[in-house]
């Protein structure tokens with residue numbers, strides 16, 4: 001994916017070189033997020049799945065501080081409103097980019113999809129496997145078989161990790177993938193939800209669950 005060069009522009013208010021799309025540190029002007037800007041652009045980091053977590057966090061903290069609505073309280077309602085809106089957008093962008101599954105989903109969206117609504121299935125015969133696993137897990141819980149529960153947890157955690165690695169390996173190439181490959185990427189993303197549900201099933205206390213019925 002092309003790295004945006006949009007931030008290499010000057011502030012329309014004071015003509016200083018800008019290090020951010022949304023704020024000028026010289027004159028403290030704020031700017032709405034440009035419609036074409038991605039979350040990566042907002043933080044001025046390269047568009048890549050394997051982003052540097054520390055760099056992302058540093059960029060997020062820096063930007064949050066520079067556009068904090070409290071700093072623009074006396075600047076008039078419009079500017080205060082813009083600061084509030086920008087803060088919400090920065091928070092959303094950070095929460096998406098800092099979480100690998102949401103980041104992969106976002107990168108697929110940037111590449112043109114498909115969305116989770118458009119492709120709902122999962123790779124191979126995972127659905128049948130999941131049904132079998134559910135039965136085995138419920139049986140293990142009924143039996144109080146902690147060893148079997150541990151074994152399932154390890155195996156499912158490993159499969160989720162593998163799916164994540166495959167997403168990581170393909171995310172940066174999504175814009176050159178054909179429709180079938182991008183559909184495959186969505187299916188793998190869908191599979192993560194099934195693994196998460198199974199892991200939740202493994203950690204939920206059946207007695208506590210029964211109490212809530």
Ligand SMILES: [Zn+2]
Nearest residue numbers: 011014024027
């Ligand atoms: Zn400026």
